[in-house]
Amino acid sequence: MFGLNTKIIGRRVIYFQEIDSTNEYAKRIALNEEEGTIIVADTQKSGYGRKFRTWASPRGGLWMSVILKPKTTPDHIVKIVFLGAVAVVETLERFGIDARIKWPNDVLVNEKKICGILTEGSFSEKEVYYIILGIGLNVNNPIPEELVGISTSISKVLGVRIPTEEVFKILVERLEHWYGEFLKGNDEKILQKWREKALLGRNVKIIMEDKEIGGKALDIDELGALILELEDGRREKILYGDVSLRFE
Template identity: 35%
Template sequence: MKKEMIKLLLSHNVISEEEAKRLDLINDETIEESIKELGFGKTEHITKDKICENLETEEIAKEILCFRKVFSTNSIAKFLANHSAEEGTVLISEIQTNARGRLGKKWEAPEGGIWMSLILRPQVPPARIGLITLATGVAIAKSIRSLGVDARIKWPNDVLIHGKKISGVLTEVNATFNEIDWIVVGIGIDSNLKLEDFSEDIRIGTTTLTEELPTKVDENELIAIFLNEFEKVYQLYKDGEIEDILKDWRDLADTIGKYVNITQTGGKITQGYVVGINNEGSLIIERQDGTLEKIISGELRTVE
């Protein structure tokens, strides 16, 4: 991870080639401060000041770092989380050049989208980790719906409009069996983008707010709307008000009632109707023989 941060600083001419070759002379505190300085630098259209004009949060987004271009906001967030980054720190980049999705999937993050990561330090049981992805999906869906479009949630980590993906969540965690050190939640929203901005293989099953709305979206305002919504659902998450989160998720779900094919880790395939989710965020499937199966994680595909 340190090498990746050095590469980032080198690409922005913060350090020299000679300095980059001598990793032993660059301590983590220096790297951390240099990264934060980059996050306070010049961007083209997403800025902390503009976001704060509509921000109503108390804990989330006390610190906002806005970058012009980075490899991955999640990678930077994990590095900062391992050091002194506070709960609620937000990292945003106008462009990501090495973004990734869940299960290592390809994720393109060109200019015009919203690409961000949140650093969280919830004092909750590790068994509750999976619910943060669902909670984030609720916040994204509500934010996009505020624009007048029917955003829906696909288990476990996508938000759809008319069955096409508009947003995704990547959750990464550092925890022991009884304690969470940090959670990094990565969010991508295809906002002011055209389908032509993506490679051909990404366009299939994808949509953008440009495709769905008649006017351009104010990205700074949408980021603030999301952060406001996220703080509400995150407070429920920390307080253990899980049923409130799950009720919203069920109301917004695109998945419940559909016949699906789920490929789990190891290649096991389960088919059946989605009947709901449990209090841990696992999907409950009714198979053809009438038995129920709990799915903790997997790749879901709707069978028409």
């Protein structure tokens, strides 16, 4: 899993057989750790996704976090999620899997979740101290019975087991490429690639903490907000929320 030939992502890899959470460990060491360091584990005891929802992390999956320290402002952080999703989709394409992105941070195959992406970090109003890009990708791991209808894995899609190390190396390569574009200021290139792979033009339901909104997911703006066309024709920008594709 080591010996990566990269400029930034994965110059240093910290590996655990078992850990509480790669994101939590990354946050503990981020300020004193070099940019691009990856924390990867065979299993996580306390893996989590957005809103600290439990993320099952048994052996066989790819559970990793990357420490990033871009010289940018906090309003650009969401693009780290987008470039992570694009990198995952391109990794899956190398194995002949056609994947799509559901705003803001899920990668789906046949409308079943195969990967979750989470960014956390430390920043002020004008400065980013560090960003943790967490990726949980189902490779060969079993899918919990209660999630079989909504989740899948690479091995389930292909019908064969794929070496996790091979998936890891390709993913790091694609992350290196797209993070490089981010550092060069090619934000629109990232967003356009995201659009090409995203589930847009669909009727969706946006689930927020205090309400739900239905409409058609049209696009994202330059800061990553989802542009939703409401039933009365008005358009609304959604900054936070969960998307359900099964909206009638």
